[in-house]
Amino acid sequence: MTQHSCACGYQADSTEDLIDHLGEMFIPPDDIAPDGQAHSEAARAEAATGPLTCRCGYTADIADFDRHLLNIFTPGDEVGLDGARHAPA
Numbered sequence: 001m002t003q004h005s006c007a008c009g010y011q012a013d014s015t016e017d018l019i020d021h022l023g024e025m026f027i028p029p030d031d032i033a034p035d036g037q038a039h040s041e042a043a044r045a046e047a048a049t050g051p052l053t054c055r056c057g058y059t060a061d062i063a064d065f066d067r068h069l070l071n072i073f074t075p076g077d078e079v080g081l082d083g084a085r086h087a088p089a
Contacts, residue, residue, distance in 0.1 A: 005089040007078070018088060019066050025080030026073040031055070033072045041065070 004012035008025075012018035031040040038055040052065040060068060080086045 007087045007089050008084045025086040039072050
């Protein structure tokens with residue numbers, strides 16, 4: 001068992017892997033959140049560095065950007081698109 005496990009039983013290799021897993025479980029293919037807005041990284045030049053910008057206008061570094069997406073898409077009951085509960089265990 002790792003320190004990065006999900007309530008569903010998924011064993012992540014790192015914090016980033018767990019965040020990716022949660023994103024895959026909560027973010028729908030169209031990136032439309034319950035607030036009715038699209039939330040995903042806005043297009044940028046391939047070589048661009050610096051903060052990321054969400055299609056809703058939110059700008060942050062990668063860690064805060066990922067937290068933004070999880071805050072927007074994680075439902076109160078933590079049940080993912082697959083019908084299972086997903087949360088850091």
